[in-house]
Amino acid sequence: MSAILERLRPLFYPRGIIVTGVSTHPGKFGSVAYHNLIANGYAGELFPINRDGATCFGRPTYKAIADVPSRRADLAFICTPNTVNEEILRACAAIGVRAAFVASAGYGEAADGKDMEQRLVALGRDLGIVIAGPNGQGLVSTPARMCAQIVAPYPPPGPISVASQSGNIASSFMNYGCLAGIGMSKAISCGNSAQLEIADYLEYFGEDPDTEVSLAYLEGIADGRRFLDVARAHALRKPLVLVRGGVTGAGKRAASSHTGALASDDRIFAGVCRQAGIVRVETVEEAYDTAAAFATQPLPRGPRTLLFTVAGGWGVLSSDACVEAGLDLIPLPDDLRRAIDGMVPARWSRSNPIDLAGGETRDTIPEVLELAAAHPDVDAVVYLGIGIQAAQAQMFRGGPFWPDHGLERIGTFHESQDRRYARAAAEASRRHDKPILVASELVYTDRAYGNAGPLGVAESGRTTFPSGQRAIRTLARMVRYTRWRARRA
Amino acid sequence: MTYTLSEHESKELLRAGGITIPPEDVVASADEAAHAAALLGGAVALKLCGRGIAHKTERNLVRLGLTTADDVRRAAAALLAARRPEDGNAGLLVCPMVHGRRELIAGLVRDPTFGPCVMLGLGGIFAEVAGDVAFAVAPLRDGDAEALIEDLAFGKMLGPFRGEPAVDRDALARLLETLGRLGGERPDIRAIDVNPLIVAGSTPTVVDALVEIEGAPA
Numbered sequence: 039m040s041a042i043l044e045r046l047r048p049l050f051y052p053r054g055i056i057v058t059g060v061s062t063h064p065g066k067f068g069s070v071a072y073h074n075l076i077a078n079g080y081a082g083e084l085f086p087i088n089r090d091g092a093t094c095f096g097r098p099t100y101k102a103i104a105d106v107p108s109r110r111a112d113l114a115f116i117c118t119p120n121t122v123n124e125e126i127l128r129a130c131a132a133i134g135v136r137a138a139f140v141a142s143a144g145y146g147e148a149a150d151g152k153d154m155e156q157r158l159v160a161l162g163r164d165l166g167i168v169i170a171g172p173n174g175q176g177l178v179s180t181p182a183r184m185c186a187q188i189v190a191p192y193p194p195p196g197p198i199s200v201a202s203q204s205g206n207i208a209s210s211f212m213n214y215g216c217l218a219g220i221g222m223s224k225a226i227s228c229g230n231s232a233q234l235e236i237a238d239y240l241e242y243f244g245e246d247p248d249t250e251v252s253l254a255y256l257e258g259i260a261d262g263r264r265f266l267d268v269a270r271a272h273a274l275r276k277p278l279v280l281v282r283g284g285v286t287g288a289g290k291r292a293a294s295s296h297t298g299a300l301a302s303d304d305r306i307f308a309g310v311c312r313q314a315g316i317v318r319v320e321t322v323e324e325a326y327d328t329a330a331a332f333a334t335q336p337l338p339r340g341p342r343t344l345l346f347t348v349a350g351g352w353g354v355l356s357s358d359a360c361v362e363a364g365l366d367l368i369p370l371p372d373d374l375r376r377a378i379d380g381m382v383p384a385r386w387s388r389s390n391p392i393d394l395a396g397g398e399t400r401d402t403i404p405e406v407l408e409l410a411a412a413h414p415d416v417d418a419v420v421y422l423g424i425g426i427q428a429a430q431a432q433m434f435r436g437g438p439f440w441p442d443h444g445l446e447r448i449g450t451f452h453e454s455q456d457r458r459y460a461r462a463a464a465e466a467s468r469r470h471d472k473p474i475l476v477a478s479e480l481v482y483t484d485r486a487y488g489n490a491g492p493l494g495v496a497e498s499g500r501t502t503f504p505s506g507q508r509a510i511r512t513l514a515r516m517v518r519y520t521r522w523r524a525r526r527a
Numbered sequence: 528m529t530y531t532l533s534e535h536e537s538k539e540l541l542r543a544g545g546i547t548i549p550p551e552d553v554v555a556s557a558d559e560a561a562h563a564a565a566l567l568g569g570a571v572a573l574k575l576c577g578r579g580i581a582h583k584t585e586r587n588l589v590r591l592g593l594t595t596a597d598d599v600r601r602a603a604a605a606l607l608a609a610r611r612p613e614d615g616n617a618g619l620l621v622c623p624m625v626h627g628r629r630e631l632i633a634g635l636v637r638d639p640t641f642g643p644c645v646m647l648g649l650g651g652i653f654a655e656v657a658g659d660v661a662f663a664v665a666p667l668r669d670g671d672a673e674a675l676i677e678d679l680a681f682g683k684m685l686g687p688f689r690g691e692p693a694v695d696r697d698a699l700a701r702l703l704e705t706l707g708r709l710g711g712e713r714p715d716i717r718a719i720d721v722n723p724l725i726v727a728g729s730t731p732t733v734v735d736a737l738v739e740i741e742g743a744p745a
Contacts (some may be wrong), residue, residue: 069666085558256638261642261643262638262640262641262642262664263642263664266641266664303638303662305660305661305662306641306644306662306664308661308662308678309644309662309663309664309675309678310641310664311673312663312674312678313663313664313668313671313674358677422704521565522674525670526669526670
């Protein structure tokens with residue numbers, strides 16, 4: 039096992055966890071972390087510590103760390119006041135603990151806490167305990183079913199791993215994971231990065247076999263050269279998607295008070311991303327879009343893009359987006375045009391975007407998706423407008439005539455068709471090893487009842503992009519990353 | 528503290544690093560300037576050259592396109608007369624004229640987080656407005672320089688442009704790599720500023736350069 043996998047194993051795959059600061063008051067951070075570990079089914083043993091040995095959540099606690107059986111806990115999740123944590127760390131070391139996540143505040147982020155933070159790091163080094171945090175909200179590792187956090191959420195298991203210099207942004211990424219269903223393997227909030235820092239987590243994710251793509255939120259970097267080397271090694275193996283805060287003067291001031299980070303000129307950081315193959319994205323939602331696409335779609339071999347739409351306006355907006363994003367909106371290949379000519383009435387667009395103008399019959403859309411994905415001149419397909427018929431079916435259901443007058447028959451047909459289109463897109467994509475991104479705002483707007491189109495996409499293990507533009511910008515990032523990697527392979 | 532090498536010293540440093548720069552001469556008098564110009568042949572540029580002379584254009588210390596010995600002498604006398612006490616024993620730099628429509632800037636800066644970084648940008652009179660510069664952390668490795676060049680928003684200008692051939696991208700990439708290498712080899716170099724880097728035909732050519740050195744002047 040590589041050095042970094044070995045070093046951080048007790049953090050992400052602990053056999054048991056000590057939680058300090060567990061209280062009879064359910065609002066205390068220690069209690070919340072203990073609750074979240076239990077509630078999400080942590081797979082190992084839990085050792086809650088309460089000064090008085092009180093019963094918490096109806097369960098017994100340990101009065102002192104020394105009472106915990108030796109060599110059963112690898113990780114300590116520390117929520118106690120900073121004044122007692124050095125003593126706690128020593129006691130943890132005595133029973134074989136090898137990693138600590140320090141959630142407690144009042145360290146480097148506080149005017150009078152810097153010395154204490156240095157002592158904590160030095161002590162950890164002397165005791166052989168790796169230290170995450172302090173002043174962080176926690177970490178998640180779904181293979182270990184571990185939600186060691188003082189806040190929600192706990193994302194579904196998945197191939198994305200998160201390292202964030204803001205706990206809040208880590209939660210935001212995970213919330214998107216909960217919403218879209220493409221989940222996380224690991225997620226960690228760096229806190230003050232007193233010892234372990236974002237480059238360590240990214241180095242770990244780069245080698246972690248459970249991580250297929252990493253998602254990072256960054257404000258500042260202690261060691262720029264190491265960050266560049268780690269990020270580049272990561273990107274040569276798997277994508278690293280990154281959002282950076284503190285880009286403008288105002289953002290820099292906010293970042294320096296948040297993480298104490300000194301932010302480089304953003305143009306230099308843009309160069310770092312270009313060199314390291316980092317997929318840099320401006321917003322949290324687009325970062326998630328991009329990570330989810332990398333996690334579920336084949337990499338595009340090139341920029342040649344075909345748009346397939348059942349919604350005219352979205353075809354137009356998406357064409358603009360293709361050009362702006364630097365994708366190649368290819369002329370519709372002649373053989374593809376002839377094939378579709380034989381399938382639908384002549385009013386269809388006969389160009390890229392392919393717009394069937396309502397001429398499709400039962401099998402047309404799966405057939406066109408298959409033909410498009412199979413075509414040697416096409417690197418990627420964006421399919422727009424899934425779920426429109428299913429939305430009408432929902433209106434039939436809620437109207438005064440359901441299920442009579444043939445509404446039930448047509449409604450259920452529409453729903454099964456939209457589900458089928460989602461499946462066809464995923465199958466054609468897998469069969470031809472090309473990305474097919476599906477976009478429709480109905481993934482959000484029809485969420486309350488669950489539109490069959492986006493539901494079908496989720497059932498196929500993929501995600502529906504809420505707009506054509508978001509799908510296309512995501513695809514363009516995939517194209518750039520693939521080109522970067524190909525040139526350096 | 529830092530000090531700035533003269534233009535000639537700066538170019539010598541770049542030459543020693545392996546960057547090809549058109550031959551030039553530093554002289555002390557108007558007659559010597561005329562002689563040097565004759566040896567170079569063709570039109571020359573004359574500049575006052577000394578440590579700490581950074582804003583030659585603003586101070587009007589550059590004379591371009593001098594073709595006759597008399598022109599050179601007159602320009603030389605004017606430049607020598609424009610010397611200020613703080614310019615020390617500044618000499619006269621005689622350089623061949625370099626022609627090209629496309630002007631770039633290139634350089635090296637030290638970032639507090641990432642260390643030495645190579646810079647490439649659009650030069651000329653609109654450079655500041657366009658703000659088209661891109662950076663790469665040194666040393667530049669496989670493909671880094673090429674990707675840096677591609678990253679310029681005005682990269683199209685580097686193709687065939689208004690009757691001039693495409694820029695020799697390999698030569699430009701090697702120049703950028705050399706700047707990065709100098710940043711690694713010479714920790715005392717605080718900054719390098721090549722401005723302008725004129726594309727003569729297809730060749731990016733160093734026309735002016737200033738190197739800022741950490742420490743006290745030797």
